[in-house]
Amino acid sequence: MILLNPGPVNLSERVRQALLSPDLCHREPEFAALQSAIRRKVTAVYGLDPARWITAMLAGSGTAAVEAMLASLVPRDGRLLILDNGVYSDRMARIAEIHGIAAERIGHPWGAALDLERLRARLAAAPAVSHVAVVHHETTTGRLNDLAPIARICTAHGARLLVDAVSSFGAEAIDLEGWGVEACALSSNKCLHGIPGLALVVMRRESPTAEPPRSLYLDLGSYCRLQEQGGTPFTPAVQACYALDAALDELAGEGGWQARQARYRALIDAVRAGLVELGVRPLLDARETSCVLHAFHLPEGWNYESLHDALKAEGFVIYAGQGRLAPTIFRVSTMGAITAADMRRFLHAMVRIVGRRT
Numbered sequence: 001m002i003l004l005n006p007g008p009v010n011l012s013e014r015v016r017q018a019l020l021s022p023d024l025c026h027r028e029p030e031f032a033a034l035q036s037a038i039r040r041k042v043t044a045v046y047g048l049d050p051a052r053w054i055t056a057m058l059a060g061s062g063t064a065a066v067e068a069m070l071a072s073l074v075p076r077d078g079r080l081l082i083l084d085n086g087v088y089s090d091r092m093a094r095i096a097e098i099h100g101i102a103a104e105r106i107g108h109p110w111g112a113a114l115d116l117e118r119l120r121a122r123l124a125a126a127p128a129v130s131h132v133a134v135v136h137h138e139t140t141t142g143r144l145n146d147l148a149p150i151a152r153i154c155t156a157h158g159a160r161l162l163v164d165a166v167s168s169f170g171a172e173a174i175d176l177e178g179w180g181v182e183a184c185a186l187s188s189n190k191c192l193h194g195i196p197g198l199a200l201v202v203m204r205r206e207s208p209t210a211e212p213p214r215s216l217y218l219d220l221g222s223y224c225r226l227q228e229q230g231g232t233p234f235t236p237a238v239q240a241c242y243a244l245d246a247a248l249d250e251l252a253g254e255g256g257w258q259a260r261q262a263r264y265r266a267l268i269d270a271v272r273a274g275l276v277e278l279g280v281r282p283l284l285d286a287r288e289t290s291c292v293l294h295a296f297h298l299p300e301g302w303n304y305e306s307l308h309d310a311l312k313a314e315g316f317v318i319y320a321g322q323g324r325l326a327p328t329i330f331r332v333s334t335m336g337a338i339t340a341a342d343m344r345r346f347l348h349a350m351v352r353i354v355g356r357r358t
């Protein structure tokens, strides 16, 4: 089965084999070495200086990483501003509410470009905003939010920028140091090609954490402290660590995030061109969209379930829209060990199924 959903992904043979590595107690030095290697390799994906940046790793899905980042890095007396243009920024607002973080949002229609003038105006006004949160790649629509100008505005107003990079880390350009970002959240099972189960946050070493912590399990302060000494506060997802370590080696061996971006871009360009030729309309302009996922309007006469079921019978899993977009769109992701040949077979299946060459 070829998974065209944005994670969990099709595994490479190397990553799958890594899952069969020896049983391991997480209090043994072998695990400490594995954990240190992963944290070092994740920090290195974008060439960050390990003297200035640290990666914390916990067991959980991507949401755990985002929740840990917001709950830990916004101080008790901080104020959070959320740039909202999709499902995942809406989720950040719910996280803030649950943890009692003083928060507000600048709302946009789903899929819309973020309004930098409203951001600038709000940061210049009272009460002061200590942190801004944004989703880099809004997987809801495929929109890639442009982080560099957002980070510049935040820096100019003394606000720290927290980024949900769960569906972009490893495949899109992310210059945390150069742009002046405070931290980003990611997970093992999207563009990094591991299995689900690891939530990671890359942050500045001097980033202050909320005191007292808002959560026991999600307190990044304790993960950083213990993991720097080879320990970890709770039972880690050991097999997911084996898989992610192999996946990070594979990423580096293939030429890093730049090579992955080029590969995803070639796959999605081919899919998009083939679908457009079939009369299927993309939701967003290609220039606004990530290399990781594009959303398309359902072809005329098709609902999602019937298209999904027909494609699944041919060996492909597409992904539904969320919320308001659910009745009208489907999504195709390029993540995982899939090839140009897989995408050609997908397009052939679409031609057979939708069968309306124009």
Ligand SMILES: *Cc1c(COP(=O)(O)O)cnc(C)c1O
Pocket (backbone or CB within 6 Å): 006, 007, 061, 062, 063, 064, 066, 088, 135, 137, 138, 139, 164, 165, 166, 167, 187
């Ligand atoms: C997948 C994803 C998440 C996390 O979702 P989980 O189901 O918890 O893994 C968060 N943000 C974005 C942008 C995502 O694409």
